[in-house]
Amino acid sequence: MEFELSPIEERVLGCLIEKEMSTPDYYPLTLNALVAACNQKNNRNPVMELDTATVEHTLFELRMEHKLAVEVSASGSRVMKYRHNIADHWSFSLSQMAIICELLIRGPQTPGDLRAHCSRLHTLADSSEVEHILEQLKNNEEGCFVVQLPRQPGKRERRWAHLFGGSEIEIPEEEPEPMAPVAEMQTGPSRLERIQTLEDEVADLRQEIGDLKAAFEQFKTAFE
Template sequence: MDVELNPIEQRVLGCLIEKEMSTPEYYPLTLNALVNACNQKSNRHPVMELDTATVEHTLYELRMEHKLAVEVSVSGSRVMKYRHNLSELGCFSLSQMAILCELLIRGPQTPGDLRAHSSRLHALTDSNEVELILDELKNHEDGCFVVQLPRQPGKRERRWAHLFGGEPEIVEEQPEIVAGAVDVQAGPSRIERIQTLEYEVGDLRQEVA
């Protein structure tokens, strides 16, 4: 994928996709509505506090540089409105758009999390369906749009991330600590400490007797 968006551009694009799917009656969005959408406290990670000038400049970059947003004039409205132009990158189904949207506005997630979050935008059956959609986005005819991240320590499911900001920074999985392993330089072992305690208890019993 040739496009590489900064975090604010990702947020604005994600919000345009979200509002088209969740509240189509209020779409396209005015600038003020888009600012409010970007700064929502719910369904966002991280939470942002963007001002109007920042969102307006970001829209300009999305429109002029990336061709991923469009300014439209709506009959009966005196203000300009904005919609996304994700079709510039490829043809996506509703389920694929829902997954991409949630990755854009929430960041990396497991298939289970994506199913729970994306279902408000488009009905998804289970995590298996989400994994199929992720595989479609990874092997999309117009490019690779998602990547699976290494498993986090203590986690069973691996997370997925979008590639609208380029390759995500990969944090290497930390090696597991083997239970019972002892650093000989760190002091007496657990067995040695137990033996010492047993000797001390024996001495105390003899004194009491």
């Protein structure tokens, strides 16, 4: 991987991707809007409390050192805005961008988690489609962008992580699939998993409404 981003750089880049996909009418983002996006309480793991100076410095690093962000000026406005320029480096599809975004802002996740979380950015049919996209990102001719992590104790699905943070995540060797107890065999998600998915989707909808309200207030302020 060509880049080794810090956790804060990952958060800022992930938020730029997220807002481009979820609220394109209010993208690129002002510095204040980006700070608010980085510090959201939902759709983020871990939750951060970044100040304006930190985000501004991080944008400078993304722009000057990594060439992953661009400063733009809107016609008739003195407020600078920011966008990512990943397309200048790699050719990702919308589904690949959605998965990369969710891994950047939420950390390692299972294919099932990714399918549910990506639904607000780009629709993915099922976990099988997510696994196929993850394999594409893992074996991409432009580089290896994701890695499958070892299975956590008591978990059936293995998580995936992005590799934009450099070599801090070691690619594990393949491990044998354990035999699942008969009592654990099932054809679909459990009731608790379905409830968690619904709760995540409700939280995503609430956040999107909040983003739209904030963007509308910002829009009104610009004409006052």
